[in-house]
């Protein structure tokens with residue numbers, strides 16, 4: 027999901043914060059505090075780490091001091107135990123608590139060291155592979171593949187088994203080398219994606235050196251992604267280290283280690299089960315704590331995994347009275363005072379605010395606005411396909427008189443496809459990649475009982491032919507990735523039209539296509555409308571495009587409708603300063619004949635904040651004092667042409683009660 | 685497809701060759717003389733020399749390596765330094781034991797992890813999801829070797845329900861399989877859950893839902909067919925882990941498999957036996973990887989028809 031305009035600021039805020047170099051790691055630390063379980067895990071881990079590092083100061087005895095008179099003493103809470111040896115002693119009379127603390131010390135030092143070894147190797151190889159590419163890249167990554175393709179434990183055992191004296195350094199190196207591939211892969215893919223981003227390109231264009239771009243833009247993002255991976259790696263090493271010492275391949279004796287205490291304990295399990303149990307618990311607690319912290323960090327970086335994508339629940343509040351009063355037979359779709367929110371920890375995003383609009387049978391209505399204006403969110407809301415956690419909080423979406431926001435899930439499933447169809451921006455991502463076009467068409471035909479038996483294939487072929495697809499049989503057999511973008515979008519439309527929906531919502535259907543294909547597709551949509559009298563809600567950032575196909579145009583800004591009216595009046599006589607700027611931008615593009623200029627100076631507003639005045643005020647060239655404090659009323663100028671702007675509050679105009 | 689298979693076969697052969705060569709030199713280049721280990725301490729040098737001659741470790745390394753390769757080319761993996769058993773048959777006898785343990789564990793893991801992971805993914809952060817994740821976090825934090833000993837202590841030594849060591853009928857499988865399943869399922873359940881949640885968020889699922897397809901069709905066909913693809917890789921990786929992890933599990937339960945054999949051979953510096961076990965492990969492992977790749981290609985037309 028890259029720059030999906032249907033996902034409002036929640037995601038874009040998160041990713042753009044990552045672009046601003048330094049704060050990313052700090053942000054991660056800040057956010058982890060809001061997650062109780064992860065914070066608890068992190069604190070427990072830090073406590074264990076502290077005990078481990080301070081073992082020489084804290085431990086009650088010497089780790090290697092034998093006291094044969096005191097061997098096999100039970101722990102303090104058992105008969106015969108006392109607090110001189112809280113956890114008892116081992117067969118050589120050494121204090122188990124002390125040995126556990128020193129065991130933690132060697133285990134954590136080795137594991138942390140190994141993480142850094144792996145991280146260092148992975149970082150260097152990943153950066154080199156990502157930045158230089160070519161032969162170096164292929165060789166390094168292939169080497170990694172081969173290493174991953176072999177069970178590493180076997181290698182570790184073979185190497186360690188033949189090392190006569192195993193020190194901390196040996197273990198760090200052996201473990202660390204095992205994990206470089208994981209880091210290298212992440213670093214490499216990050217480098218590849220970051221270096222192609224605009225800011226990195228721009229920096230390089232103005233002459234910043236490769237390494238400067240790397241340090242300033244790429245590394246901060248890389249570090250952030252590394253945190254959960256490194257933690258999981260650390261947890262894994264703690265286990266592997268104890269495993270190695272358990273099978274007597276860890277630190278050379280008599281150095282204490284959790285695994286070797288366990289192994290000693292195993293021999294005397296009958297006499298003294300505590301010796302076997304305690305180090306096990308120590309490992310479980312440590313690894314669990316690290317794992318929980320890692321989960322927390324991973325969750326911050328990719329909240330989708332705890333949020334889920336689609337969790338629709340019908341609205342339970344009753345419909346506003348105004349909606350029922352206004353109902354009219356004539357309109358197919360009536361959007362009434364709809365508000366849509368995306369609750370988020372950093373503040374609820376009010377993506378759509380009190381929006382109303384109508385679509386009549388066989389009418390094409392265009393919604394225009396920049397990304398983040400709420401236009402796509404509105405389209406998804408009509409289909410009741412908002413991604414979690416977004417939801418309609420107020421208003422009504424009346425389709426043929428029934429409110430979609432309050433419809434049951436079952437009812438909504440009947441309306442989707444059959445009552446309302448939807449075409450999305452990215453056709454390549456809208457078809458199932460592993461099913462043939464023929465399968466996906468047949469599936470919809472069966473679901474709608476549009477044909478049966480041999481008729482299915484005939485109908486599938488016909489529906490493709492109706493979209494001017496010259497070779498329907500080839501396309502039926504093809505997988506989506508074998509088709510061009512224009513062809514994919516034709517298939518999408520054919521799929522949507524099988525159920526003969528009364529309304530078709532088109533969300534930037536041609537934005538991903540080249541100009542010629544775009545023109546062909548528009549012509550095909552127009553003939554569909556003429557033939558089937560399908561109403562269309564056409565969503566686009568391009569007002570010139572809408573002027574070609576829509577009979578009415580609705581302009582959205584910051585989640586609100588700021589101007590709406592018949593196409594001709596809106597295009598010929600735009601009222602709102604924002605609409606004027608949009609049309610002005612089109613004219614400038616036409617004049618220049620190339621490069622699309624940034625339409626209007628300034629940034630789109632932060633949708634988490636509800637300003638008292640006009641949302642466009644910070645960017646408006648005609649802003650007045652009043653605009654900052656008083657929300658502009660909706661004013662009707664010509665029949666059906668409405669605008670929300672203080673400029674038109676002259677005595678001649680009529681204010682509409684909201 | 686044929687070119688792909690040939691290329692992979694060549695690559696596998698190369699990997700296996702690299703692994704056995706590495707093993708051959710690694711075990712010989714480090715101190716520790718097998719002859720000295722075989723004879724009682726204090727044996728005079730003259731006797732040790734005879735033993736070395738018998739074992740062939742007196743010859744120069746390059747000579748030993750060439751002998752080893754030409755033997756191998758004839759399908760002969762040599763005889764064990766200990767007791768003179770032929771390596772090939774000893775290793776091959778142990779393989780089915782390991783494979784049976786691994787296959788049963790993998791099958792049970794998959795049968796548990798898939799339904800549970802999919803059910804958890806339906807409502808991320810719901811009670812089932814949280815419970816599943818909590819359980820898998822704990823299982824993940826429990827080292828297999830510790831768990832194995834604990835299970836043996838409880839169910840074999842104290843309760844005497846199952847045998848603690850060896851392979852004597854189905855009862856012997858219970859404890860090692862349980863240990864392996866508990867170490868395998870956390871990763872798999874997380875992978876299943878993640879693959880399904882991620883796939884559910886894909887544009888094509890949303891588009892299919894917009895076409896009015898039933899939730900059953902969405903989950904049963906559209907989501908599952910795509911989510912299964914990355915999971916093939918995970919299952920392959922886990923199969924490799926079982927093979928590697930077998931060393932530990934087998935030594936705990938004294939299971940007559942290849943892992944146990946490897947560990948014994950290492951501690952006895954039984955060169956031919958080490959070479960044999962490593963060679964067979966490498967072969968089995970690369971074969972598993974090969975089948976994973978084939979399945980991957982079969983499931984994903986984007987790979988198959990590239």
Ligand code: SF4
Pocket residue numbers: 602603604640641642643644646647648649650653658670671672673
């Ligand atoms: S209300 Fe004021 S700030 Fe808003 S568009 Fe009109 S003039 Fe500009």
